[in-house]
Amino acid sequence: MWYDLFGTINTIFIFVSLYGVYLQLNKIWLRKKSNQTRVTDILSLNQFTMSFLAYFSFFIYGYSIEPFNHYIVWPRLIASLLVTLILFEMWRDRQSNSSFICLIFVGVAFVAGLSGLLFNESFTQQSKNVSTILILIITVLLAQGYAHQIKLIIKNVDTGAIDIRMSQFILLMDISTIAFALSMGIAIGWPLIVLAVISGITKLIIMYLFRWVRLKSINAV
Numbered sequence: 001m002w003y004d005l006f007g008t009i010n011t012i013f014i015f016v017s018l019y020g021v022y023l024q025l026n027k028i029w030l031r032k033k034s035n036q037t038r039v040t041d042i043l044s045l046n047q048f049t050m051s052f053l054a055y056f057s058f059f060i061y062g063y064s065i066e067p068f069n070h071y072i073v074w075p076r077l078i079a080s081l082l083v084t085l086i087l088f089e090m091w092r093d094r095q096s097n098s099s100f101i102c103l104i105f106v107g108v109a110f111v112a113g114l115s116g117l118l119f120n121e122s123f124t125q126q127s128k129n130v131s132t133i134l135i136l137i138i139t140v141l142l143a144q145g146y147a148h149q150i151k152l153i154i155k156n157v158d159t160g161a162i163d164i165r166m167s168q169f170i171l172l173m174d175i176s177t178i179a180f181a182l183s184m185g186i187a188i189g190w191p192l193i194v195l196a197v198i199s200g201i202t203k204l205i206i207m208y209l210f211r212w213v214r215l216k217s218i219n220a221v
Contacts, residue, residue: 002183007071010180013173014075020169021082027163028089040093042152042160048086049102050145053138054195055079056113061135063117065188071180072192080110135191139198146202153209157216164210167203174200 031039055076062072084106091099153159177196181189 003180006176006180006183007069010173010176011071011075013169013176014079017166017169017173018075018079018082020163020166021079021086023169024163024166025082025086025089027161028086028093031161032089032093038093040090040161042156042158042162043086043090044145044149044152045087045090045094045099045102047145047149048083048090049105050138050142052080052083052087052106053109054142054199055083056109057135057138058192058195060113060116060130061132061191064130084110132191135195139191139195142195143198143202146199146206150202150205150209153206153213157213159210159213162206164207167206171200171203171207174203 028039028043058072059076059080062069062076084103087099087102087106091103149162153162174196178193178200181192181196183189184192186193
């Protein structure tokens with residue numbers, strides 16, 4: 001009962017977070033439409049690449065465990081696609097080698113991850129072990145990716161193209177993910193708890209920095 005309840009709640013908040021990611025993408029499109037230069041200003045390529053990996057690792061983890069977890073798999077796949085669009089816009093805006101390499105990496109990850117979904121029944125235990133290790137590695141990478149985004153905000157005293165609503169909505173998703181992972185049992189859900197806690201902490205910091213930048217701007221006047 002708790003599994004289905006928190007699974008449903010988590011799915012709702014995942015879709016709320018998807019809307020937040022869409023708002024970030026839409027903010028880029030609006031800046032482009034208004035002919036602003038550097039439409040992806042202050043956005044961290046590092047952070048969004050790690051965000052893609054975080055979503056995609058949840059996607060892999062969801063189809064690797066028994067039973068197949070539809071609550072985790074499909075919303076995270078959609079989130080991965082939205083973040084990929086953001087990375088694509090960053091490449092179009094910056095035309096840098098690093099942004100192109102990130103796109104290639106994302107493409108390779110999609111091929112590998114979707115292949116794992118198709119052939120998962122052939123190596124369920126192996127894919128579960130791989131996905132657990134992957135989540136732990138990506139937790140570390142996600143932390144450093146958001147640290148890079150935080151550093152850019154502090155360095156520039158500006159939030160640029162960052163949309164605060166994305167952080168707010170993803171924080172809600174992180175909280176519901178922790179509750180859902182607990183309902184799955186610590187033995188199965190602990191990797192999700194670790195990643196969601198780290199992700200939630202970074203979102204709180206970024207949300208605080210929006211206020212910090214605003215106060216800095218007021219004091220500078």
